[in-house]
Amino acid sequence: MNQDFFIVAGAVCFGLLLLQVPATLILLSRLFKGPFRQPPVSPLSPTPDLVGAVSVVVPTLNEAKRISPCLAGLSQQSYEVREVIVVDSYSQDATPDLVKATQEKDPRFRLINDDPLPKDWVGRPWALHNGFLYSSEQSEWILGIDADTQPQPGLVAGLVKTAQKQGYDLVSLSPKFILQDLGEWWLQPALLMTLLYRFDPAGTANQSPERVMANGQCFLCKRSVLAALEGYTSARSSFCDDVTLARYAAFQGYKVGFLDGAKVIKVRMYEGMAQTWTEWGRSLDLKDAASFSQILGDLWVLLSVQALPLLIALTYFLISPFFSLSAFPFRLLLGLNLFLLAIRFALLLAIAPSYDFTQSKTNWTFWLSPLADPLAFLRILLSSLYTPTQWRGRIYGKIQKEESQKINAFSN
Numbered sequence: 227m228n229q230d231f232f233i234v235a236g237a238v239c240f241g242l243l244l245l246q247v248p249a250t251l252i253l254l255s256r257l258f259k260g261p262f263r264q265p266p267v268s269p270l271s272p273t274p275d276l277v278g279a280v281s282v283v284v285p286t287l288n289e290a291k292r293i294s295p296c297l298a299g300l301s302q303q304s305y306e307v308r309e310v311i312v313v314d315s316y317s318q319d320a321t322p323d324l325v326k327a328t329q330e331k332d333p334r335f336r337l338i339n340d341d342p343l344p345k346d347w348v349g350r351p352w353a354l355h356n357g358f359l360y361s362s363e364q365s366e367w368i369l370g371i372d373a374d375t376q377p378q379p380g381l382v383a384g385l386v387k388t389a390q391k392q393g394y395d396l397v398s399l400s401p402k403f404i405l406q407d408l409g410e411w412w413l414q415p416a417l418l419m420t421l422l423y424r425f426d427p428a429g430t431a432n433q434s435p436e437r438v439m440a441n442g443q444c445f446l447c448k449r450s451v452l453a454a455l456e457g458y459t460s461a462r463s464s465f466c467d468d469v470t471l472a473r474y475a476a477f478q479g480y481k482v483g484f485l486d487g488a489k490v491i492k493v494r495m496y497e498g499m500a501q502t503w504t505e506w507g508r509s510l511d512l513k514d515a516a517s518f519s520q521i522l523g524d525l526w527v528l529l530s531v532q533a534l535p536l537l538i539a540l541t542y543f544l545i546s547p548f549f550s551l552s553a554f555p556f557r558l559l560l561g562l563n564l565f566l567l568a569i570r571f572a573l574l575l576a577i578a579p580s581y582d583f584t585q586s587k588t589n590w591t592f593w594l595s596p597l598a599d600p601l602a603f604l605r606i607l608l609s610s611l612y613t614p615t616q617w618r619g620r621i622y623g624k625i626q627k628e629e630s631q632k633i634n635a636f637s638n
Contacts, residue, residue, distance in 0.1 A: 239555045242538065246562060249530030256426050257569070260576065263429030266486035267388050267399060269380025271304070278308035280382055281365035281449075283357030285350055286312055289373035290319040292494060297328045297335075299377030306383050308365050310335045313353040315343075321373075344462075350442070351467040355458040361449070368452055370445040374493055375401065377444075381490040385446055388485065395451045395480035396472060399444040399487025400428045404582045405589070409499025412591040415577065416598035417502070420510060420606050422573065423532050424524045428486045435476035436520065439484045442468030444491050451480055464514035465613075473515055488580050507605040521610055533603035535566040536596065570596045 282300060286293060300310050312325045314337060322337060329335040340356040343349055354370050361368060367386055371377065389397045403418075405411050425439045433439075445468055460474040461467035476482045496502045513521050542551065542560050551557075574593060583589050 235551075236553070236555060239559050242534070242559055243555065243562070245526075246530040246534065246566075249527045250562065250566065252527060253423060253531045253566075253569075256423075257573075259430045260427045263427050264392075264431070264485060265429070266489045266579075267384050269378055269490050270384040270387055271380060272306040272383040273387075276306040276383060276386060278305070278362075279365060279386060280307050280367045280369050280446075281361035282307055282310040282369045282371055282382070283354055283361065284310065284312045284371050284373055285315070285353035285357065286317060286321050286325075286373045287315040287349065287353075288317045288319045288321060290317070290321045290324060293321060293324055293373040295376040295494075296371065296373050297324065299375070299379075299381070300335075300371065301328065301332045302379045303377065303382045306386060307334060308362055311357045311360055312337050313340050313357040313360075314338070315340055315349055315353055347462045348465055348467065351458040351461045351464065351471075354442075354467070355462070358452055358457045363449070365449055368447050368449050370442060370447075372443040372493070374495055375443050376404075376492040376494070378490050378492065381444075381487075384490055385444070385487075389446055389483070392483060393481055394446075394483040396440075396445075396447040396475050397483035397485060398440040398442065398446065398468060398472065399485055399491055400441055400580065401443055401491045401493040402488040402580055402582050404492055404494040404585055405592075406586050407498055408588045408591045410496075410502055411586070411589050412595055413499050413598050413601065414502050414506075415574070415581075415592055415595035416602035417506060417510060417605065418577065418580075419532065419570070419573065419595075419599070420528055420602050422577070423528055428484050431483075433476075435473055435482075436516070438469070438473045438476045438482050440468040440472035440482070441484065443493055444487055447475075451475065454478075465509050466512045466514050469512050469515040486580075492582060503605060508609050511606050511609040513610055525607060525610065528603045528606060531566055532570070533600045535563040535570070536599055538563045539567060567596065570599065 282303075284296065284300075300307070310332075312335065314322055314325070316339060325335060325337045329337065338356070338360055340353045343352055347355075357370075358368055367389075369382065369385070385397070385399065388394075403414065405414055421439070425437060426433055428439070455471070455475060455478065458467060458471060461470040464470035472482050472484075496505050511521065516524070538559065542556070545551070551560075574595070578592075581589070581592065583592075
């Protein structure tokens with residue numbers, strides 16, 4: 227019985243090593259780029275050459291509970307912002323009223339409604355596309371900002387000057403996250419880590435177009451480039467329109483950047499662990515911007531270096547009292563996975579500046595987030611297997627046409 231066990235266990239051990247060792251080398255090659263990445267974007271004051279250089283577009287749909295900090299933050303931006311176009315998709319709450327109240331204080335704000343949603347478009351890129359079409363042709367840059375963000379003073383000037391200095395045609399920022407309850411602090415960093423494990427760190431240069439990352443929460447693009455790309459048309463059916471558009475631009479030869487924006491923009495994305503699992507998890511797979519082989523490759527890496535280490539280490543310590551696992555392959559497998567767990571806990575220090583620890587007393591579960599890694603992989607796997615049928619209250623698929631007709635009737 228013991229001999230049969232060791233034969234099977236040895237085969238499983240060698241199989242796991244063959245699976246994990248190459249993935250570990252890939253992970254290390256990405257992490258080693260971290261010390262050489264560009265520093266975070268800093269808030270800056272505008273200069274006269276930036277007067278009216280930027281049109282800001284904010285897509286909204288039932289954002290009344292969280293849009294106020296975004297509106298206030300955009301109002302604090304200086305004369306580099308020519309206009310702020312809020313494209314509302316017929317919200318059923320007080321979102322339009324809040325925008326109108328801001329408009330009375332700041333005439334740069336303008337509220338419009340997007341046209342009825344075409345059947346081959348997703349709501350967010352459609353709203354952004356409409357905002358681009360209605361923006362002033364005198365603006366050199368178009369900045370897409372999500373309603374759940376909290377722009378800090380000096381954001382727009384700092385971002386534009388960085389783009390000009392680095393020669394970017396399109397650049398987006400990773401934010402500083404605002405979390406509240408225990409479950410969020412435990413799960414969200416594990417989900418964020420799935421991005422860090424799959425892609426180079428923010429601020430890393432010379433990425434191939436198919437591996438470009440982007441974040442639509444703060445997404446700056448030259449107006450001339452966006453016009454050449456026909457607005458958001460290339461990302462019209464994508465639930466990760468930011469990455470889809472950025473990769474399309476990179477393939478066209480434009481310089482695309484993804485930088486650390488923790489000093490200039492914050493975001494309160496979702497309320498609670500359940501909403502984080504459901505809403506953010508459904509787009510983190512990035513399958514709309516990747517080939518099938520890329521998706522499989524990313525799942526392999528995440529399984530090997532994020533999901534399995536904790537499970538393998540626990541399994542080893544649970545069965546070792548009953549079976550002697552002192553042979554070389556078993557010790558090698560344990561050592562590899564303890565090494566991966568050590569990397570994972572060490573990375574908490576690296577990503578800590580991307581979180582606002584001042585607004586919650588339950589943030590201690592952040593340091594336990596590696597225990598959620600198997601769940602994070604499961605969420606990415608599940609998301610990779612199906613196409614979302616609804617997003618932000620909008621329904622897609624077979625009945626999307628009916629919803630578009632309802633919105634059209636409402637607008638009339």
